[in-house]
Amino acid sequence: MSALPADLVETPPLDPERAIEGRSPWQLAWARLRRDRVAIACLIVIVLITVIALAAPLFVYLTGHGPNEEFQTTGLTPDGLPRPPSSTFLFGTDSLGRDVLVRVVYGARISLLSGVLASTAAVIIGVLVGLVGGYFGGFVDTLLARLMDVVLSFPFLLFAIALVSIVGPGLWISIVVIAFFSWASVGRVVRGQTLTLREREYVEAARSLGASDVRIMFVDILPNLIAQVIVYLTLLIPAAVVFEATLSFLGLGVVPPTATWGNMLADSLAYYRVAWWYVLFPGAALLITTLAFNLLGDSVRDAFDPRGDRLFRR
Amino acid sequence: MNRARGERDEVLLRAEGVVKHFSTGRRRSAPVVQAVDDVSLEVRRGETLGLVGETGCGKSTLARCLTRLYELTAGRVVFDGDDLTKLSRRELRPYRRRLQVIFQDPYGSLNPRRRVGSIIGDPFAIHGVAEGKERLRQVQELMDLVGLNAEHYNRFPSEFSGGQRQRIGIARALALRPELVICDEPVSALDVSIQAQVVNLLADLQSELGLTYVFIAHDLSVVRHVSDRIAVMYLGKVVELADARTLFEHPRHPYTAALLSALPVPDPDIADARRRILLTGDVPSPIDPPSGCRFHPRCPKARAECAVTEPLLQARSGDPSTHLTACHFPVADGDELALAARAEPPRTPA
Numbered sequence: 133m134s135a136l137p138a139d140l141v142e143t144p145p146l147d148p149e150r151a152i153e154g155r156s157p158w159q160l161a162w163a164r165l166r167r168d169r170v171a172i173a174c175l176i177v178i179v180l181i182t183v184i185a186l187a188a189p190l191f192v193y194l195t196g197h198g199p200n201e202e203f204q205t206t207g208l209t210p211d212g213l214p215r216p217p218s219s220t221f222l223f224g225t226d227s228l229g230r231d232v233l234v235r236v237v238y239g240a241r242i243s244l245l246s247g248v249l250a251s252t253a254a255v256i257i258g259v260l261v262g263l264v265g266g267y268f269g270g271f272v273d274t275l276l277a278r279l280m281d282v283v284l285s286f287p288f289l290l291f292a293i294a295l296v297s298i299v300g301p302g303l304w305i306s307i308v309v310i311a312f313f314s315w316a317s318v319g320r321v322v323r324g325q326t327l328t329l330r331e332r333e334y335v336e337a338a339r340s341l342g343a344s345d346v347r348i349m350f351v352d353i354l355p356n357l358i359a360q361v362i363v364y365l366t367l368l369i370p371a372a373v374v375f376e377a378t379l380s381f382l383g384l385g386v387v388p389p390t391a392t393w394g395n396m397l398a399d400s401l402a403y404y405r406v407a408w409w410y411v412l413f414p415g416a417a418l419l420i421t422t423l424a425f426n427l428l429g430d431s432v433r434d435a436f437d438p439r440g441d442r443l444f445r446r
Numbered sequence: 447m448n449r450a451r452g453e454r455d456e457v458l459l460r461a462e463g464v465v466k467h468f469s470t471g472r473r474r475s476a477p478v479v480q481a482v483d484d485v486s487l488e489v490r491r492g493e494t495l496g497l498v499g500e501t502g503c504g505k506s507t508l509a510r511c512l513t514r515l516y517e518l519t520a521g522r523v524v525f526d527g528d529d530l531t532k533l534s535r536r537e538l539r540p541y542r543r544r545l546q547v548i549f550q551d552p553y554g555s556l557n558p559r560r561r562v563g564s565i566i567g568d569p570f571a572i573h574g575v576a577e578g579k580e581r582l583r584q585v586q587e588l589m590d591l592v593g594l595n596a597e598h599y600n601r602f603p604s605e606f607s608g609g610q611r612q613r614i615g616i617a618r619a620l621a622l623r624p625e626l627v628i629c630d631e632p633v634s635a636l637d638v639s640i641q642a643q644v645v646n647l648l649a650d651l652q653s654e655l656g657l658t659y660v661f662i663a664h665d666l667s668v669v670r671h672v673s674d675r676i677a678v679m680y681l682g683k684v685v686e687l688a689d690a691r692t693l694f695e696h697p698r699h700p701y702t703a704a705l706l707s708a709l710p711v712p713d714p715d716i717a718d719a720r721r722r723i724l725l726t727g728d729v730p731s732p733i734d735p736p737s738g739c740r741f742h743p744r745c746p747k748a749r750a751e752c753a754v755t756e757p758l759l760q761a762r763s764g765d766p767s768t769h770l771t772a773c774h775f776p777v778a779d780g781d782e783l784a785l786a787a788r789a790e791p792p793r794t795p796a
Contacts, residue, residue, distance in 0.1 A: 156602070157559060333554035340513055343572050344540035355559035365693070 157359065164435040166397075171311070171431030177424040181417075185240035185249040197231035199238040201387040204229050214407040224409035227399060235391035236413050242303065242392040243421060246376040250307045252366035254314035258400070259361060262322025263349050267330050277323065283316040289382075296384045306385040310375045318364050325357045366429035369421035377418055393418045458626055458658050459489040459512065459545075466504075466511050470733070477733045481507040483682040484521070485672055489626065494652070494659040496673030498689065498705070500729060502631075504548070505662045506680040507515055509630045513547055514538060525626070532535065540699055546619040550631040552611035556603040562589075562614055563599030569621035588617040588781065594649060594690035610641035614646065628660045633668060645672060666709055670694060675768075678702050680733055681740040684759055688769040696779055697787050698771035700745050704785035721786045739774065746783065747775050 155163075167173050180258055184191075194199055207215055207327025217224040223233035234341060266274035292309050299305050329335065338352050379385035380394025393414040400410040449664055466482040481505040497505050503721045510516040512523055514530055523530045525541055533541070549555035554566055566585045570576045576584050586596035592613040603611055612632060629648065633641040645668060652659060663669045669676055669690075676693045678686045678701065686699040697703045704723040711717040725744045730736050736743050742752035753775055759772040777783045 138620040156450070156561075332557075333549050333551050336510075336515055337549055337555050338568065340515055340547045340571075341540045341569050341572050341618075343568070347572065352557055352559075356557070358559075395690065429737075 134240075138292060138293045138328050145443070157341050160360070160445070161432075161435040165431060167179060169428055171395070171435070172360045172442075173426040174424040174431070177420065180338065181240055181421055181424070184246060185244050186239055188234075188237045188241055191237045195220075195234060196428040197221075197234050199234045199391050202228045202230055207231070208220055208420065214403060214410055216407070222411045224407065224435040225319060226396070226410055232337075232409060232413050235396060236393070236417050238391045238415065239396060239414060240421075242386055242390070243373045243376060245417070245423075246307050246310065246347075247369045247373035248393050250310035250372040250376070251365055252312040253366050254372075255318050255361060257311065257315040258318025258320075258364075259354070262319040262324075263326055263353065264322040266326025267329075267349050267353065273323070280316040280319050280323075283313065284320075284412065286313065286362065288313045289378075292379060292384050293382075301384055301387050303390075306376055310372045313375075314368055314372060317363070318368070321360060321364060322357060325360065326353055329353045329356050331372045331445065356407070363429055363436065366425060366432050370429075371424035373418070373422055373425070456722050456793040457488045458491040458526055460522075460524040461485055461487050461508075461512060461661075462522045462524065464511050464523065465519045466510065466516055468520045470710075480735060482511060483664040483683075483735075485679075485684050486521075487677055487684060487687065489658060489660055491625070491658055492656060493674040494661050494672050496669035497662045497675060497679060498664060498669050499679035500696050500731060501664060501720055502732070503614070503679045504732070505664075506630050507682075508679070509547070509628050509660065511543055513628060515547075518723045529594055541572070543569075543622040544625045546622070546627050548612075548627060548629045548632045552608050553603075553635070555615050556611055560602075561599065562601050562603060562606070566617045566621060567615060569702050573622060574608040575622065577754050584621070585617075585784055586619060586623055588612075591620070591651070592617045598623075600702050607640075608636050609644060610696070612636060612640075612712075614628075614648065616644075616651070620655065623655065624657070626658045628662070630662050631664070632661075633662060634665060637752070641668065648672065664764060666705055673782050679703065681729065681735055683740060683772065685741065685772045686742055686770065687759065692766075692769055696765075696769070697784065698765065698769065698775045698776040699741075700777055700783055701741050701785040702746050703777050703787040704746075721782075723783060723786050739772070749775065749776070 188199075197203070205227065206220065207225040209215055214219055214227055214229075215225045218249060221231050221233065223231070223236060226232055226235065228354075260278070261276050265273040288309075290311075296305065326349075335348055337350055338348050343352070376385055377392065377394035377397070380392040380399045383395070383398070385394060387394045396414040397411065397418075400407065400414070404411045455474070464485045465480075467477040468481055470477050470479060470565055479754070485504075486506055487495070494635070495507065499505050507516065511518055512534075514523065517609075518531055521531070525545060528539060528541070530538065556562075561766045563582065563585050566757075567581050568589055570581045570584065575581075579670045582599070585599055589596040590601060594610060594617070598606075598663075603614065606614065612635075616632075632648065633644050636644060648659070648661075649672060651657060659672070661665040661669060661672050673690045676686045676688065676690050678699065680701050686693065688696075693702065694706065697706055700723075700789050704725050705724040707720065711720070723746065725746075727744050730740070730743060736753070738751075738753040738755055739745070739748070739757050745752065755774070757772045759770045761767050761769055762771050762776045765771070
């Protein structure tokens, strides 16, 4: 229907074949991430740990040792002490004659499950609360911001101990506790971003088109802070893993005999002079997992924000 | 711009005593910025009403009041006979389709995280008009209409130039075939060479689609080029309102004359002959506007009365009823001020 004069039509770019489909910020970030060797190494480690956790029953099949099976004769020295690593027990045994390898592998399941679930829940709650507070402002915002302040000022261990003494320990209660103490930090970041984003002209444009508040929040504002949320998520996962380990260590998390890295470390402390493997393997598993997630989180942040200084990057 | 004469008198949008005050603090006693103060004007179907004034005079605030992006402090906005100011957001939705805005900043008004196709398709999505393939077809048609390569719908705003982005904003505003488009400084963020292209595009679209424009700018020459009538604003008030040609040839308000005298003139003889009116002082703060006529502290013609009584916006003696001026001592055609404001040689009767 248009018949514009030729001089009105801007000439198309010289090479229209090449770039008609623009690359999304995601594609650009992924392209940058792929060039980051540390990020790729971390990603491989994380995938490996996940595969191992998923394939835990395979380890039972291969070694013939159940995770909670106690080998009173083969797994303990005549003095009743743990046995060092050998061909039958690759990572040695613990104080009850159980296979440390199989238990570390089963512990990975608990760690990853609680880490991923708790931080995902925390991110979802944090994003919702932050978006609503930041977007609507006023009384709603004041209320939600104060709520986040309260949560952030809670002494989490005391709270966890009190809660567990009422409800009793368990995996799900640990996940709830971790999520409860993690969402507020996400909420704060999202709220702050939303406060600035809602003043952008494109939000006004959406409003002038008649878009609803929900649409503006999720279609116009959320995509602009999702990068930060992803970064936060990758940094929250290791924090949640450590959090879960702490709860288990204190006997507030998953109930023994179910293996977790936290309760293995707690049990091993009494034996660290005689059984280094008992401390080392669950500790190393915890360290490697959190380190991989943290380094990946840093790289993801760099990938989403290429302006950050590259001077000291690899 | 060209339009059928017969339609001219139908009023499409009427602002009646529009007031917009912004509070500067939470307390009730906090000082109030009087961004727009008692503005009344009419926009007739098919015309282009230009709105000019310095930065901060309330042009954009008025535009946002007209579209109810801001809630009015007082007054009414009547669109095609219906009072928009009383409507809830839900009730307002059908009017949103008929009344659109083109924003000033082609960088800020497009969401950087979304593809151009979905930005232009937003109006369809929000009003549930076209889906899937049909929506894409309409989006591409719009891109074609505003002179963009329709195959670029999958790109992001950052991959376009300023002029192209403004075309995207125009396409979005036109998606639902609105009747009235409020152009809030649509070209002031663009290069001069691109400005002409976009202004011409807007003009072509107007005649093609029968649009009505409220065209806001601080650049008088742009406004003159596009407008049928022009309203001059100063410190939240309309000080003069007239046909574009009348305003340029017979400015009545000293502020209008001062603005016109600042326009560059291509003819060196006239440029040498005329004298620029230099206004002294700064624009007073809209928190505490001057008494009486708001322009009086800077006005070369101000007298004692100007500081006391506020002049009404009305036709002055000898002027047609369409030429309204808010001034006690308007500029007469032969005045020094009028000569200084002259941009063209006087028309000699043939």
